[in-house]
Each structure stands twice: as C-alpha cells, then as structure tokens.
Amino acid sequence: MKIFNLSILFIILSSFSFENFDVDELEKESILYNASILAKNYSGNKDQWKHEYGLPKPKQICEKTSVWLDSYARAIITEKGKTVIETLSDPNLWNILTDIGIEGIHTGPMKEAGGIITGTHTPSVDGGYDRMSLKIDPNFGTQAQYLEMAKTIHSYKAAIVGDLIPGHTGLGYDFVLALMNYKDYSGLYHMVEIDKKDWSLLPEVSENDFSKNLSFNEVDKLKEKGYIVGRLQRVIFAEPGIKVTNWDATKKIKGTDGKTRRWVYLHYFKAGQPSLNWLDPSFAANSLIAGDIMESVGVLKNDGLRLDANGFLGIEKKPGKEKAWSEGHPLSLISTNLISMLTRKLGNFSKENGGFTYQELNLTIEDMKTMLKLGSDFSYDFITRTAYVHALISEDADFLRLNLALMNNAKISPIRFIHALQNHDEITYELVEFDINAEKEFSYKGGQYTGKEIREKIRDEDFSKILTKKTPYILPSGNGPCTTMVGLCSAALGYRDIFSMTKDQKEMVKKAHLLLTFFNAMQPGIFMVSGWDLVGAYPLKPTQVKDLIKGGDNRWINRGAYDLLGDSDQKFSKSNLPKAKTLYGSLNKQLLDPLSYASQLKKMLKIRKEYKINLAWMLDVLDVKAAPLYIATYKLQDKSLLMIALNFSKDPIEEEVDITQIKYSRAKNLMTNKKEEKSFFSSKFNIKLDGFEAKAIVF
Structure with missing residues (x-):
C-alpha cells in the first residue's frame, strides 16, 4: 500500500x-x-x-466465572524477547492467578488503534479506544499468539473478555x-x-x-x-x-x-474518535460493529466483551431546548440490545450460553436498569464506586448507604454489576444520578437534600482533601481524580510524600486498600481486580509521562507499567510506559507472606467461592449509629444469612444491631473461621471492628 x-x-x-x-x-x-x-x-x-440470545443470563455466567483480572495491555512489562500476549498467556502466571482465585481476564483493547489521516499510522489518542482495524496491534503480538493465549486461559477454565467500542472509531x-x-x-x-x-x-x-x-x-x-x-x-x-x-x-x-x-x-470524546451514526439508512455502523463482534467471539475466541461508553449511541435535536438529547437515548438502548443479543447469539462461552457483555455505562440508575433488561448481562458498578471512595476519604458511609438503598429501591440486584477497584480511567465523580436529578430530594444524613446539594457536598468534601497541594501525586481530570488505589488510600490517610512512606504508613495504606477490596469482593456478581491493585502500584510522577499528559489527559499517571511475576528487568512496557513503583511487589513473593495483599485477597476469594457469595441475594443495608460503619445482609444459596460489616475509620467501632432473621442462630467469622459471640435465642448481635477492619459473618 x-x-x-x-x-x-x-x-x-x-x-x-x-x-x-x-x-x-x-x-x-x-x-x-x-x-x-x-x-x-x-x-x-x-x-x-x-444459543439462546434474547435475555441476559447473569447468574449462569457468574456460576462459571465471577472473579476477573482487569488487565491493560499498554501497561504490561514483558521479559526480553516476549510479547505482551505471550506474557499474559504464560502458564506460570495462570497457575498463580487461579491459585489466588481469579477465574477470568479482561484484556483491555488489543486491536490496532489510532489513525492514518496523515498518510502514515498515527498512535492512539485514547489508550487504544480509537480502533482502526480488526487486526491485533503488533505492539502486543500476533493473532496466532492471541489464539494460543485464549487456548491457555480456557485450559484453566477461565474466561477471556475483550473490548468493543460501539460509539466511535479512530x-x-x-x-x-x-x-x-x-x-x-x-x-x-x-x-x-x-x-x-x-x-x-x-x-x-x-x-x-x-x-x-x-x-x-x-x-x-x-x-x-x-x-x-x-x-x-x-x-x-x-x-x-x-x-x-x-x-x-x-x-x-x-x-x-x-x-x-x-x-x-x-465526537463525544476526543477529535480522534469520530462518533458512529447508529440510525443512518445504510446501517453501516451496525454492520461495522457486527464485524468487530464476529472477529472477537468467532475468530479470537473471546467469551465476553466490554462495551465502551454504550450510553452515547443516540442523539436527537430537542425543539425549544438549548441542548440535544445525547445521553440515555432510546437508540442507545436499542443498539445495546442488538449488540448484546448478537454477542450471545454468536459466542461460544459454553454449550448453554453464547457470548456475554458488560457495559461501561455511567448514567442514572433508572437508565442502567432499563438497559440491563434485555441488553448487557452486567454493568460496571458506578453506583457504589464513588460512594465507597467517599466513605474512606470522609470516614463516613452514609453516602454509600444512600446509593445501595437507591439500587435496592430500583430492584436491581448487585449480581448485575462488575464491582471493581482500579481501572485505566480516573475515579469518576460525575455522580450522574444526582446531577440528572438535581432538583429531586433524597433522604440523606437524617434530612432531605436535593441531588445538586448532595453532589456538590460530596465533591467539595473529597476534592478539598485529595486534590490539593498536599497530594501532588493525584491530578484532576474533567470527571474526577487520577491516581491508583495506593495513591487514593495514601491521600485519604493524609500522607503527603507517598514515595517516602514509613513502614507503619505503608501498612495503613495496605489496610485501607484491603478494606476497599473486601467491600467489592464480597458483592454478588462479578468482582474485578486490576494488575495495578495486585502489585500495589503507586501513581507515576507527572514528569515521567509529561508528553502524554500535556494535552490534559492526566489518566496516564495511574497507568504505570507493572510485572505481575517479577521476572523481567525491563523498566518500560512495550508501549513505553514507565514501570510504576509498587507497594506489594510480585505475586510470587507476596504469596510467601500470609499477611500480604495477594494472600489476604486469596483468603477472601476462597470464602467468596465456598459460600457462593457471587450468587447471594441482597436483603438490606442497615441503618447504624456510627457514621463509618457499613453493614449489609445477604441471603446465601443455602438460605443462611451473611452479614458484611466494614469500618471505614482508623479507630475501633462497637455497635449492637438487631436483625430478626438471626434469631435462633450462631455466628461464625468467615475470615478467621471462628465463632463470634452471640446468644442463640437473641436477634441482637454486637459487632466489634478495629480500624479499617472488615468481617464476613454467617448466621
């Protein structure tokens, strides 16, 4: 050419x-x-x-795979002479991942991205989310290597989840x-x-x-x-x-x-991401995305696909209105349904089920509910994500309780969500539910507040603590702070120089990180942990990625390169991202220490699997007196009751709760495998938690 x-x-x-x-x-x-x-x-x-394809089947999928590694190809450190895809298909890696309890991987975008508008290939403007062909990006490896990776992952009875970008191309x-x-x-x-x-x-x-x-x-x-x-x-x-x-x-x-x-x-996003027209008489966009689905599930053997920003597929002029209807449009709903159904129809996840999808949809709870009815099997959990972050920063779980109550009131089960820690994006503070419903009143902290008041309060409280001169390792974006979970926990604890933390400070950061991990791992549905979480990645210093962030995209500081096994001496990924400093180190070394992050995660995931928490049914979020205390109850598959309790404060908490369903029962702490003190004939239980402690108690 x-x-x-x-x-x-x-x-x-x-x-x-x-x-x-x-x-x-x-x-x-x-x-x-x-x-x-x-x-x-x-x-x-x-x-x-x-395959059946008309309805989502989240339970059937969760029964087979409910804990995923969230990978990002551009951040993978490889051994010399190895490609990114070969690194992710290493049996040594999967021996360790499955030992920890991980049952699948989201690979992140791996197809060619960027443009040719200048006559030669120009790089991606958005970390791979501006697809330009169906070919595997040669920076990551070859199609043959990808197929070998899929074969390896499937041999461990794990799922492989790719990416679909239905709203735009490069x-x-x-x-x-x-x-x-x-x-x-x-x-x-x-x-x-x-x-x-x-x-x-x-x-x-x-x-x-x-x-x-x-x-x-x-x-x-x-x-x-x-x-x-x-x-x-x-x-x-x-x-x-x-x-x-x-x-x-x-x-x-x-x-x-x-x-x-x-x-x-x-272009909803960047100028290098022209938006597709899902209702053109040619139906060309529909055909283009169908091609990507066929390539992903038919050729590359992906089990599922992440739908990127699928809430922006329809746009319409509104007479008399200054702004167009550009979010939550019915065309987005219809298009998502078609994408999800085609993936279910053509996929090969199992003999019973075709492919599956999950949507990255940060819209209102009602919009999420509508789009989950016939469309994606799962939706990224934007409902509790900012709320649990706020609970840690403010030592106050009231906003988290409010969001779970709204989810319950909407009759959406947590099993329909991807509950995640760090990803490649910023920690979003759009708080769409409260932005769209700005004038609606919500019951919050014992009073009635409008959505606008709540949104402003949460943003002001958190940004005043974590987006200041005292936290130079966190940078702003249009939607929220850019950092890693280690950076977030450090800021919540008030640590200024995270690159020179004391041993005690590092231990406190790990405890806070494990608390957030516990909250997500004990949720029904899919739990997703990133490579950055597994190694405890620090954010990169802005000077390390100055060329990448000069256009204002500060997310690159939370995308530092990492080496899960610690086998490589490379200081940069294949995509030239600098290696991030890590708090925990390689998985190999961590698993030798029973108190390490990876070992504690392994313990959580063992409990999750043994008690089938991924399939549990949420019963209630308890009203409690202590603001940092969060307690939720679930019905397990064997009809027993599970209580999840977290203390978002550094200080100990003790409080008595009264739950009718626990009368005539004993209490067992699943993390310690020991009995908790409780009268068999009483419906009351005294919960005791140390600072940043969490408990899973079965009655």
Whole structure:
C-alpha cells in the first residue's frame, strides 16, 4: 500500500493530500469491508442458532466465572524477547492467578488503534479506544499468539473478555473513506457535508491540522441552519484551547467523485474518535460493529466483551431546548440490545450460553436498569464506586448507604454489576444520578437534600482533601481524580510524600486498600481486580509521562507499567510506559507472606467461592449509629444469612444491631473461621471492628 511505503517518517498534513491514498487498499483494510467478509461465515449457517440470545443470563455466567483480572495491555512489562500476549498467556502466571482465585481476564483493547489521516499510522489518542482495524496491534503480538493465549486461559477454565467500542472509531481506514465520500462509508459517522455557500460559518483550519474544534457560537449557527443537532448535554474531555464543544470542522477534502467538501463531525470524546451514526439508512455502523463482534467471539475466541461508553449511541435535536438529547437515548438502548443479543447469539462461552457483555455505562440508575433488561448481562458498578471512595476519604458511609438503598429501591440486584477497584480511567465523580436529578430530594444524613446539594457536598468534601497541594501525586481530570488505589488510600490517610512512606504508613495504606477490596469482593456478581491493585502500584510522577499528559489527559499517571511475576528487568512496557513503583511487589513473593495483599485477597476469594457469595441475594443495608460503619445482609444459596460489616475509620467501632432473621442462630467469622459471640435465642448481635477492619459473618 503506497501510503505506508513513504520514506519520510513524519508527514505533516500540509504536504499530504487525500489523493495520495489508494482507495482499493484502504477498503481492504477497513473494518466495514472485513465485516462483510466475516458475515459470510454466519449468514445461512446453522452456527447462528446454537444459543439462546434474547435475555441476559447473569447468574449462569457468574456460576462459571465471577472473579476477573482487569488487565491493560499498554501497561504490561514483558521479559526480553516476549510479547505482551505471550506474557499474559504464560502458564506460570495462570497457575498463580487461579491459585489466588481469579477465574477470568479482561484484556483491555488489543486491536490496532489510532489513525492514518496523515498518510502514515498515527498512535492512539485514547489508550487504544480509537480502533482502526480488526487486526491485533503488533505492539502486543500476533493473532496466532492471541489464539494460543485464549487456548491457555480456557485450559484453566477461565474466561477471556475483550473490548468493543460501539460509539466511535479512530481516524483510520473507514473514516478516511467516509471523508472521501466513498460508497456507504460516510453513513458510518455522525458527519454532515456543509454547503460551500456556508463555509464562512466554519473556522479556518491551519495547514498542519486536519480539523478544528467548533466554538459554541459556531455550533449554534450550524444548528440554526439545520446542519447539526447543536450542543450536547455534556462536553467530555473539555480542555480550553483543545476541546470546547463536541464538534469539529475538517479542512477541504477532495472525494473519490472529484468534489471538494468540508465536513462537520461529532465526537463525544476526543477529535480522534469520530462518533458512529447508529440510525443512518445504510446501517453501516451496525454492520461495522457486527464485524468487530464476529472477529472477537468467532475468530479470537473471546467469551465476553466490554462495551465502551454504550450510553452515547443516540442523539436527537430537542425543539425549544438549548441542548440535544445525547445521553440515555432510546437508540442507545436499542443498539445495546442488538449488540448484546448478537454477542450471545454468536459466542461460544459454553454449550448453554453464547457470548456475554458488560457495559461501561455511567448514567442514572433508572437508565442502567432499563438497559440491563434485555441488553448487557452486567454493568460496571458506578453506583457504589464513588460512594465507597467517599466513605474512606470522609470516614463516613452514609453516602454509600444512600446509593445501595437507591439500587435496592430500583430492584436491581448487585449480581448485575462488575464491582471493581482500579481501572485505566480516573475515579469518576460525575455522580450522574444526582446531577440528572438535581432538583429531586433524597433522604440523606437524617434530612432531605436535593441531588445538586448532595453532589456538590460530596465533591467539595473529597476534592478539598485529595486534590490539593498536599497530594501532588493525584491530578484532576474533567470527571474526577487520577491516581491508583495506593495513591487514593495514601491521600485519604493524609500522607503527603507517598514515595517516602514509613513502614507503619505503608501498612495503613495496605489496610485501607484491603478494606476497599473486601467491600467489592464480597458483592454478588462479578468482582474485578486490576494488575495495578495486585502489585500495589503507586501513581507515576507527572514528569515521567509529561508528553502524554500535556494535552490534559492526566489518566496516564495511574497507568504505570507493572510485572505481575517479577521476572523481567525491563523498566518500560512495550508501549513505553514507565514501570510504576509498587507497594506489594510480585505475586510470587507476596504469596510467601500470609499477611500480604495477594494472600489476604486469596483468603477472601476462597470464602467468596465456598459460600457462593457471587450468587447471594441482597436483603438490606442497615441503618447504624456510627457514621463509618457499613453493614449489609445477604441471603446465601443455602438460605443462611451473611452479614458484611466494614469500618471505614482508623479507630475501633462497637455497635449492637438487631436483625430478626438471626434469631435462633450462631455466628461464625468467615475470615478467621471462628465463632463470634452471640446468644442463640437473641436477634441482637454486637459487632466489634478495629480500624479499617472488615468481617464476613454467617448466621
């Protein structure tokens, strides 16, 4: 392909013309074209009809796999001569992971990402979440190695979960063909050709740029002209001088028909992530994503797929409203249902069940409930995530209790959620439930407060403690703080210089981290622990990733590279991320110490499996007197009652609770395997917890 054989490595846009592209070669590399090839393996074939697909089956999935490692390919340290995929498929690693109790892995995005808009491959602008082809990224390995990895993981009866990005692509082959108005490719995207007579409404694009972000004034004028739906409900990744709105205007581009055009295109996220149009008459976007599903579950043998930002698949103008309907739109619901059903229909997780999906959907509880009815099998737990973080920072679990009560009132079982610790993103403080319901009153801390008041209170309290000059290891993002769990726990404890902590301070950080781990591991549903958690990764210093964060994306400080087995002497990952300092070290060494993080996690997961806590039914979240105390009760599969109790304070707590169901029963502490003092004939129980202690007690 001639665009990849150019002798000059860096070609600026001012010297590159779209006429240099070989359209036939572009098409062969495009996702849409390859989707049509993959579809031939299924159309008119009996393989389409092996599985039920109409309804989610979270319980059946949880019975087979409910504890996952959350991996991030760009952060994996490899041994010299080994690829990332070979490292993740190492039997030595899986011997240790399964010994700890891990039953699956979310790999993170592993397909080629970035763009070719300049005539040569440009790197990803969002850590792999701007897919440009169905091929495995050569930085991680080969397709053959991926298939061998899947075979190895399946031999341990573990699941492999990939990624699907239904809302956008990168600036790759499909987008270039769309800009050239080739075949149905322009129908892929939410992009609009602007009449030449209206080019005066568009900003000038410099020679070295491909597009320019529109101002609010320019968006309003284009809306008045009927070109676009206008402003969106939010501007994600807003950054002064870089991104003010969700719309970009391109420079002049000559199409395959010889006509020169200027386009305006939508991007919910970054300019390098053009949004797909899920309701174009060509249904091209639907076909493109179907191709990704077929490649992932049919070719690469993934058992499940994570749906990235699937709440942003529909957008509509609202007459008389300043902003468009751009979140929680019915089209997002319908599209998610179709994606989930197709994955269930074509997948091969088990003989009974096809593939499965989980959605990364940070919307209201009602929206989550609606989208879980027929769509994804699981949803990322954004309901309790910020709440348990706030409980640790403030030593007050009232907000956590409120969020669990809202979940209970909505009749959503915790089994429908992915309960996780650190991931590749920031710790979000969008608090969408309270933002969307800003004027609604909630019962909180013994009074009635509006959603707006609660949201402002939580954000102000936490940010005033963890986003200050005293915590330089935590950086802000538009949605919340960027750090690791070690960084978060250190800030909650008031430690300023985490890179020079004392032995006692490190022990306190580990206790706080284990407390958050316990809360999530004892939840029904899926529990997910990241590689960063397993080694106790510190956040990177901003100077270590200054080039990556200069555009305002501070999440790179919580994406430091790590080596789970400690076998490598490399200081950088294959993606050139610096190795993070770690609090706990390699899993091999940790498992030799019964008090280490990994050993304590292993103990939790053994209890989780033995008592089938992953399948438990939540009964109640108790009202208690002590603010740092959190107590919830669950019904186990054998009908016994499980109490989970956590102390989010550094100080001891003692409180008596009265639970009708525990009358005529004994109490056993599952972590110590010892009896707890309780009268057999009483419904009362005295809970005693040391600072940052947690107990799982079965009655």
